[in-house]
Amino acid sequence: MYTKRLLQMAALYLITGVLLGLGMGISENHLLAPVHAHLNLLGWASMALMALIYRAFPEAGSTMLAKVHFWLHSLGLPPLMIALTVLMLGNPAAGPVVGILSIITGIGVISFCVNILRFIR
Template identity: 35%
Template sequence: MIGSLMMCVGVVVLLFGMLAGIAMGIQHDFTLGPAHAHLNLVGGVLLFLFGFYYRLVPAAGTMLLARIQGWLHIVGGILFPAGVAGVLLRGPAFEAAPIVGSLMVVVAMALFTVVVFRTSRA
């Protein structure tokens, strides 16, 4: 279940990130380039890869740790680049969002590491 959710959210986030990149290109304004890159990689690609692992190794996707990791990364993977965009557009008043979001994705990655080591022989 969490694997399918992560794959679905990942492709939607990646589609949004790609459309944002096209919009930046059309406008010749790449101010949000760092937010676009983080949205695509952290919010799109990583979510999809995590979901793919959970689908590939079904035992991993049934763990409570996997659901915690999945939701943590979904929220953090969107908050982090949105916060970067906020800082780029509105200044340092928005610094808390990318800090919190980045910490969430790092913790999610650590949890995923634990999941992989526990289930890689499954």
């Protein structure tokens, strides 16, 4: 179940990341490069890779840690990208929000890693 959802979200992140990249290229304004990088790498590349790993090791995709990872990554990353955009556009007040959402997303990613380390020996 998470395999399909992760891949679907990865594709949506790739569309968003590539559109932002094109926007940055056309406007010659690279201010939002960190947002672009993480939409593409934490959204597209990581989620697509995670989906393929669950495809290769299906038993790893049905654990509690897989669930924890899925929800923290899915619910943490979109608001993180929005808060990072607000921060990069010159609103330092968004800094703590970026920090908290980074920790939430980071715990999600670490849950995935622990899950994989437990299953693949």
